[in-house]
Amino acid sequence: MKSSPLSTDESAREPKYSETATRILDAAEGLFVELGLEATSLRLITQQAGVNLAAVNYHFRSKDALFEAVFARRFAPWASECLHQLDVLEAQIARGEAHIDVEAVVMCYVRPALALSKDPLRGGAVFVRLFSRVLVENHRQVRESLSRDWGHLVSRYTAALGRALPGLSDEEVDWRLHLGFSVMFHAFAGNDILKLFGRSAVSARDPDLIVKHLVPFVVAGIRAAPGGRSAAT
Amino acid sequence: MKSSPLSTDESAREPKYSETATRILDAAEGLFVELGLEATSLRLITQQAGVNLAAVNYHFRSKDALFEAVFARRFAPWASECLHQLDVLEAQIARGEAHIDVEAVVMCYVRPALALSKDPLRGGAVFVRLFSRVLVENHRQVRESLSRDWGHLVSRYTAALGRALPGLSDEEVDWRLHLGFSVMFHAFAGNDILKLFGRSAVSARDPDLIVKHLVPFVVAGIRAAPGGRSAAT
DNA sequence: GTACGTTTAAAACAGATGTTTGAGGCGTGG
DNA sequence: CCACGCCTCAAACATCTGTTTTAAACGTAC
Numbered sequence: 001m002k003s004s005p006l007s008t009d010e011s012a013r014e015p016k017y018s019e020t021a022t023r024i025l026d027a028a029e030g031l032f033v034e035l036g037l038e039a040t041s042l043r044l045i046t047q048q049a050g051v052n053l054a055a056v057n058y059h060f061r062s063k064d065a066l067f068e069a070v071f072a073r074r075f076a077p078w079a080s081e082c083l084h085q086l087d088v089l090e091a092q093i094a095r096g097e098a099h100i101d102v103e104a105v106v107m108c109y110v111r112p113a114l115a116l117s118k119d120p121l122r123g124g125a126v127f128v129r130l131f132s133r134v135l136v137e138n139h140r141q142v143r144e145s146l147s148r149d150w151g152h153l154v155s156r157y158t159a160a161l162g163r164a165l166p167g168l169s170d171e172e173v174d175w176r177l178h179l180g181f182s183v184m185f186h187a188f189a190g191n192d193i194l195k196l197f198g199r200s201a202v203s204a205r206d207p208d209l210i211v212k213h214l215v216p217f218v219v220a221g222i223r224a225a226p227g228g229r230s231a232a233t
Numbered sequence: 234m235k236s237s238p239l240s241t242d243e244s245a246r247e248p249k250y251s252e253t254a255t256r257i258l259d260a261a262e263g264l265f266v267e268l269g270l271e272a273t274s275l276r277l278i279t280q281q282a283g284v285n286l287a288a289v290n291y292h293f294r295s296k297d298a299l300f301e302a303v304f305a306r307r308f309a310p311w312a313s314e315c316l317h318q319l320d321v322l323e324a325q326i327a328r329g330e331a332h333i334d335v336e337a338v339v340m341c342y343v344r345p346a347l348a349l350s351k352d353p354l355r356g357g358a359v360f361v362r363l364f365s366r367v368l369v370e371n372h373r374q375v376r377e378s379l380s381r382d383w384g385h386l387v388s389r390y391t392a393a394l395g396r397a398l399p400g401l402s403d404e405e406v407d408w409r410l411h412l413g414f415s416v417m418f419h420a421f422a423g424n425d426i427l428k429l430f431g432r433s434a435v436s437a438r439d440p441d442l443i444v445k446h447l448v449p450f451v452v453a454g455i456r457a458a459p460g461g462r463s464a465a466t
Numbered sequence: 467g468t469a470c471g472t473t474t475a476a477a478a479c480a481g482a483t484g485t486t487t488g489a490g491g492c493g494t495g496g
Numbered sequence: 497c498c499a500c501g502c503c504t505c506a507a508a509c510a511t512c513t514g515t516t517t518t519a520a521a522c523g524t525a526c
Contacts, residue, residue, distance in 0.1 A: 220457030
């Protein structure tokens with residue numbers, strides 16, 4: 001197979017930006033994820049992109065708008081890929097070709113994330129890290145510009161997972177999805193809590209290895225019996 | 234009970250700092266977690282603390298040193314509390330009073346985090362969020378000043394969990410600990426991926442509620458059967 | 467009272483930041 | 497040839513940054 005089934009002709013979707021604008025986006029993406037929004041100066045970006053300083057204010061309106069553009073460029077195709085995975089799964093279920101299963105729903109998230117991590121043309125693992133930055137440092141603009149698409153995606157996953165977990169209340173399903181997504185998300189982003197120490201074997205960033213250890217963990221967690229008793233035991 | 238069993242007389246451990254220094258630390262802590270290190274100016278800190286600008290460079294050496302102090306003030310007692318929990322558990326096991334159990338190990342992490350989240354005197358949930366920020370935006374200095382203590386803590390948890398999971402390879406144990414800590418950490422920090430959308434019931438920040446849903450998830454995930462097959466299924 | 471170390475006050479420092487300006491270059495269509 | 501939009505360039509803009517400096521107030525011990 002020469003063309004990945006996950007990609008829908010990347011070269012044709014991205015002529016929105018001129019060459020200099022793309023150079024700026026690429027440089028900014030790497031620097032934003034490495035240093036953060038505030039710590040990355042426009043002069044550093046333009047210097048690394050090999051363009052003039054004023055170019056960023058010409059092509060994008062401001063530094064904040066640039067950040068939003070950097071994020072949106074990667075997010076849109078990824079989100080649509082997630083939706084596509086859910087469509088395929090639900091079509092298979094409707095035709096009786098597949099069972100509604102927790103693991104199947106999880107894989108609808110894992111596969112796009114895995115493909116993203118392996119494809120440098122779409123930002124690779126860098127974008128996932130950028131996404132995680134946006135999450136903890138919550139930038140207003142990005143959150144607002146995302147909330148609609150993201151909300152749609154979440155409700156789709158919630159519905160699918162709810163069908164795979166009959167007998168669980170909506171609140172339980174929300175929590176399972178929240179916790180499951182949280183692990184997967186930060187695992188792909190490489191936010192290893194243990195790696196601060198360094199000797200962890202986890203620091204290996206091989207996406208396939210991540211999936212191998214991640215999926216059983218998440219599936220088992222989502223399938224867990226609800227906790228009845230309170231916290232202070 | 235008037236004094237929490239988790240706290241060891243907070244009032245006596247913290248006279249290291251003068252009153253103005255403490256005011257600076259408190260203001261800086263809130264602003265750092267809200268805006269980030271780079272986006273928080275010293276003028277904003279001193280203004281909110283009601284002290285003079287030069288005071289921060291007098292009491293602490295520099296802005297970076299201030300950040301380190303802000304972090305260290307909360308981290309040290311929390312880490313020692315985690316170690317204490319492990320000590321207690323292992324002592325119980327040695328005396329045959331408790332089984333070595335995954336949930337018991339998990340609770341050694343959850344209890345201090347829960348106590349921290351509920352105690353505003355020790356930074357409350359703010360510190361956990363600050364911790365999560367330090368994690369994704371990895372500040373060199375903080376990481377270096379932490380790596381020793383943090384490494385010690387991690388190896389203690391690893392050993393305890395490894396004993397609770399006989400038959401699993403060291404690599405597997407590392408992964409389980411990594412994934413389990415990751416969920417717990419970000420759950421307490423309130424880094425809800427779903428909350429970007431807003432309608433999630435998860436956005437309720439009640440620590441006890443977090444624990445109720447979190448612990449079964451994590452325990453089941455850690456106990457999961459290792460995943461044999463590769464990613465691309 | 468005087469000298470001393472400690473803490474605070476206001477001002478100034480040099481440098482970096484995001485943004486804007488105005489002039490010029492390049493290519494296309496008249 | 498000219499003219500027009502698109503784009504790039506170097507320079508300057510005002511503002512904010514962390515840090516330092518200078519002076520003054522405070523409490524304490526001689």
